[in-house]
Amino acid sequence: MQQDIDIARILRKVRDLYGYTLEGVAYGLGKSTEGYRKYEAGQTDPTFKTLQRLARFYDLTVVQLIAFDEESMIQIMAKIRTQQKNR
Numbered sequence: 001m002q003q004d005i006d007i008a009r010i011l012r013k014v015r016d017l018y019g020y021t022l023e024g025v026a027y028g029l030g031k032s033t034e035g036y037r038k039y040e041a042g043q044t045d046p047t048f049k050t051l052q053r054l055a056r057f058y059d060l061t062v063v064q065l066i067a068f069d070e071e072s073m074i075q076i077m078a079k080i081r082t083q084q085k086n087r
Contacts, residue, residue: 005067007042007045007046011040011054013073014060017073018080022037028057029050029053029057031050048062
């Protein structure tokens with residue numbers, strides 16, 4: 001049985017994990033804040049091109065982004081910590 005992907009929930013979780021504001025992600029994508037908010041609210045689905053931009057923004061692959069789960073969260077947290085230590 002195929003399971004639907006809740007991209008709105010994933011986008012909120014990833015943004016929260018990285019500590020970005022809604023405005024910050026929208027700016028990074030070249031989108032309006034309202035336009036990006038609609039993705040996180042589930043009112044509009046992002047295009048594949050937008051998913052590619054989001055993945056690049058977070059330094060992830062599209063697969064990592066849309067398959068985001070608890071294990072991914074742990075890996076991302078470790079990646080963020082490593083990047084912070086190397087600054």
